[in-house]
Amino acid sequence: MAPFSGIKKVTLEEEGANLRPSTRQKLTRFAPALVILLLSVLLLVFILLYALVPKAADQRKPDVCTSKDCISTSAMLDRSVDFTVDPCHDFYSFACGGFFKSHPFTVATIDRGISRFDQNTKTFEGQFFELLYDKNLTKSKDPEIDKLFQAARYFFTTCAAAMRPKSDWASRPELLPKGWNYSSNAITVSSVINRLIKYLDNFTSVEDFMARLVKINSSGFLQLSVNAHARLKMVVKRKRWLPFNSPIVTLPTVNWFGTNNLSLADYIRRMEAAGVQLELNSAVDDLQILESNISALFASFDSDNSAFQGTAAVADDAVIANFSGTSFRWTKFIDNLDGQNPRLNNDSRLVIESFSFLMRLLEQLEPELQSRSGILYDYFRLQAAMLVGNELVTGKQIAPSQHIVDTHQLQIDFATDCAKLTRTLVPAIVYEMFRKTYSDESYTKADEVIANVKQAMLENVRKASWISSTVKKSIEAKIIAISRLHYFPQIPLEEMKKFYGSLNLFEKLQNSKTLADVIWISFEVKYVNKIWFLTTDNPDNAGLVTPHLFDLMDINAFYEFNLNVIYILPGMLFTYVYSNGPYPDYLLYGGLGDTIGHEIGHAFDRDKFEQDFEAHSADPEVTRTLQQYNYRTQCLIDSYNDLIESQAVGFRKGIGNQTASENFSDIVGINAAFRAYKTRESRSGKSGKTPQLLPSRLLSNLTFDQLFFVQSAQFYCFKAGTERIRQLYAADRHSPPRPRYNGLAMHSRDFATVFNCKLGDPMYLSDDRKCSFW
Template sequence: MEPSKTDPMIKYNLTEFPDDQDGECPLDPVNTGRTHVRFHSGKSIWASRSTLEKVLAVLCLVLLAIVVLLVVLMAKQDQNIMYLHLGHDMAHDHKDVCLSRACVDVAASILSAADFTADPCQDFYQYACGGWVKANPIPHGQSTWGTFGKLWQQNQLVIKNVLESPPEELANDAERKAQTYYRSCVDSNGTAEARGGTPLLELIERIGGWNLTGSNWSAGSWDFQRTLQRLHNEFNAGPLFTWSVVEDDKNSSSYVIQVDQGRLTLPSRDYYINKTTADDHVLAAYLDYITKVAVLLGGNEEEVRRQANDVIRLETELAEIITPSDERRDEEAIYHKMTIAELQETAPLVDWFVFFQDAFSQVNVTLPHNLQVVVYAPEYLSKLCDLLKEKYLSTLRGKVILNNYMMSKSGGGLVRCLSKAFRDAYKMLRKALVGTDEDEETWHYCVDDTNAVLGFASGAMFVRQNFKSASKQLAEEMIEDVRTAFIENTKKLHWMDEETRKKAEDKAEAITKMMGFPPEILDSDYLNDKYALLEVKENEYFENNIRFSKFALIKNLMKYGQPVNKTRWDMTPPSVNAYYSASHNMIVFPAGILQAPFYDPQYPRSLNFGAMGVVMGHELTHAFDDQGREYDKYGNMNQWWNNATINRFKERTKCMVEQYSQYKIGNLTVNGRQTLGENIADNGGLKASFDAYRLYRKAHGEEVPLPGVNLTHSQLFFLSFSQVWCSAATPEAERVTALNDGHAPARYRVIGTLSNSEDFAREYRCPLGSNMNPNSKCQVW
């Protein structure tokens, strides 16, 4: 989905080199380790040489001239791929090697990333990525670092350069808004620093006050419903629960109001359960963070710390009634459509019709009294109302705690939009959560912010600067090859009944593919209209973020009652990512990922299919994972599988849950249930892409080897797949992944997937029973 303002940002530090390295070179008398040869003056060097030495010198000059001539002639060849004849002692079947620049560059990259001293049949991740991990320490200010982050770094720089160009060079008003927003974030004139916490204090006053800051707030006159409406419907903040206008999962051609459980401040409920600020360093850091922010806003430190402890205890109680994500994977089971009256009965503490009408009045929509909504967490809402009524809304002290929590939750994300003192307050919490508290250069996170707020405007700039039509054409051919291979493979699945198989093939055929970028973003009128309601001012970074939150809310409300656009993109073009939309039955591959090292039209197809092809297969397989399979080819959730086939599918997924649940991350294990959908997609995507590559080879013949890489192209396919996941992370960041992420850690995305692949075991000749070729394998697709 489109990155939100609260998503973790990809950050890095750029190592800069002097532009001019040809400056003065002072003579240094210190021994540098080089061998210095002294010559005596007087007799010339040539005259002092013997006849044999003179002959050898001439021969060397002649050979050097021949080599230079050959290099010049090869450089002038028109062909994209050049070949060098090799001797018969090479381990390849072919006697030619690809010497194009792309081949030489990627061969060097493969060799530097790999650790060929490792046994590929024991630990293929070490074999593929050992060199990369050794040569790529986590950069300054980062908690994770990998191939995705390095490519995003390149994309960031492209966006930065365009955003910093003269305004008259930009194509339209929308792009100039993106530039203005970026400048407000960079804050080169120090406006944000000079204003300190004033913008947030003014916002708190508008909402009604925050007891922690010592503002004029009164528990006796506090109106819970009114505050809830202001935070949700005016500032799009969303404490206690979430709601939005979305496609109805059971009727994806229409929009519906959806209500769900709330989100916690920390990444997972596991950071709260059975822990206190006295015995847990993360909760202690969270307490310090709330305290420092409130003190900066005018609160008394001793009193603030006491009240902040109460806030964390309330949030811990919310964590206890929130359903864990691994128990919410069956979307059909948690889907509850009900009338507004039924919602009122389920959660009577809020006047729901008044709440929703308050929101929709902003777009001149009058809701019907028999309004239907979809609730994904009725049990949570019921428990929430009981908790708040019995413990927090029944006493003045309880109201103080609830107000403090709601304001802390709503204002926390805006702290980073204030001066350095406020941003520094977050450092210790970030250190506790992800293992680093180092600063980064401002422009990095400002590019991220701009991409989140005006991503299709900055995306249009990125596309014009960086995306080639040839990249899109070959990528579209590849996805069709992967789709064909996936459909052919379904015919071999004995666990599927024939009727379900035919419907699955129809769904795979119906999947819409989107490559690169939505073409309309290059239309200035379209782009200007898209962002027409968003006001951006250069010296108002804090206010720009408030305006964006309101803009996003209004745009969402305006969907209600309108036809669904099933070709809408929810990810910006520069994103190094891809996604599958179940309600649209659509796979999307932004321009940002259609680049090396994932993909290059000049690369051998083995590498393209191994990296980008597996990404394509991964997203396609999501249409048939444990959640995607519940949606038919039209994007509607219903049971279109035979009951016996569903049961056999679930038996196969149990194998995968058990497999991944055995993998360790520090003192934790991977959550096999939480990561099931992604693991199914990884395994299915690998198989579909390798089958597609086999079909390509059958049609086009074998590819010539890469220089210096003594591997077949089938072996290179699996190495290319694996090197996409080369990465490093702090122990704290790994903990966040284990507890909160729907993906397995990178290491196990390689080991888990390849150890299930008979194709991999055959190509690397791994003995049966070895780590990478276990006797028992899990396979779904």
């Protein structure tokens, strides 16, 4: 067998072709290189996506809040903080020292007569002026609304012109209204009396006049509508939070000897027959008069022991000596009451307002009154005249011998005073401003702050080991039930326009020639406003409490114990404490949050706490808690006595007791606000959000937590001399500003940690020295 006989002979050409690699062979040969290349690309992408990006993010600038509110608040804090002061030595001077230095008025100027100069004064003045003159805001297609704004602008301008120091008048000719004479421009009491005579008609005596003031359900101007009575019930009826029962319990109304048809004269006679001495009530706020059916306030009569409890509002001849030497004839007064035949019901309360100055005027006018005839315009006209003569623009009472007040001797904050007069002149204008500027959505963030601070307060209470479980449950229930009112009143604008249109305000203001004219118009309309409120019969107004209509621009909040409600007036939400737009939480909770915490705290201050639990003092748990509460309150009193004595010279030793409730609310309020802020910050951090910085190089030296306290302190910045502060706060329920905020910070749970204060620092208190509540 031939060897290899089955092998085909291959030529050279065929051999070369067989040696050339196929496509598959080529791919196989370069596969490692392709894999390496692909992995390199993937690695590069990985590096770009996961390594370089975080590095780039770290190099980005922090987010800065550039909203209008952030910029303005940042500028304010820049001016207020004094970095030369150690915050652990004197935090109030640290947070407010720059405010004192940059303030345009000297202490001497302020002390000569300016009543108040703090952050709120500046904010109020600026916000009102901005609202009043903002063309886009105030421009309206409605000619009646335009006329109201025109009247308000005219009033504000003429008022400001008259109140400015004389040296400013020549430099501001645009503020000089035509027809004004500034050479002397004095206001005399005799000119006020002439105006009184113009309005007081058809009265034969002072007693006749006073008797007609207490007429119930009179016809004409003072007639009260059904809805007015419903509104009055909200204010007059005693309501009280009783923690162990239903949230709000209505207590029995006043017992008018068991009958609804007893005349006032009969009531007085029965009082006298029972041997009860009736004392004359001192000056009662005009709002109290309105809310009490324009009559004399009587306390309830306890038929069981025949004792008259509370403050009565009428007097017999034996106690008239308390009335500045006036000779008011009560017998004649009662006879005139019989002639009016007023009838009382359980919802009626009576108040006679008694100013010695007013009574002197009436006595001087009696001969004039006897010779005149006509119709009484109303009591508010009289009081307006009295206020012009007695108060004027200075807020100081005129002595009996003082007959002239010269306006260029007045050193006052003209813009603020004129703004206050303007807003009481035409509250419809202020209402229109809010209506155009705010909507229900504007308060969404405020509602969130309230809810968060309430929750923080609840958590603080739950952690307080000294409170018994029974009392703790009651406190928790009360906090949960606290409601809020911070919306502007929903008043029908058409009804308002019709009412104010009938007053011819603009024409009256144009015809005014002196400052007395302008102030007269302001007070006149102020009381007509209140009468309109009570006489309007629109059902939408039934739930509106009177002050909310007239104090919309006030920068204030308060707690109403009887209703367990927090009121936040809209003016506060126009300040730096609140912004519905971009605004860091450390500003929001340091401002509005602290205010809310303070007001919630008032639900449990010394007076409220004792009233809540006094009926349950037999319960051992309640007794132990009350003892602990009183012990901690005494700690607070002693601490603030020492603090006020050292930081506000000239105050009496016992002022710590006088200010205890406010100091308590300050401390528990700041604790709740800070906890709410930190809880909010923690939640934001978990969702990837970080707080925004303020646009300030100086403030960047402070942490967000430190800015919380700086923001909180701004409400307390107040410029005045030592003697002026002593005069203002000697009888006030609030501590003087410097010891008030320093005490708040020292007793707060978090301040020392936030500012790294150590033992030996004046602002540092160890835990065992803090007057801790919750």
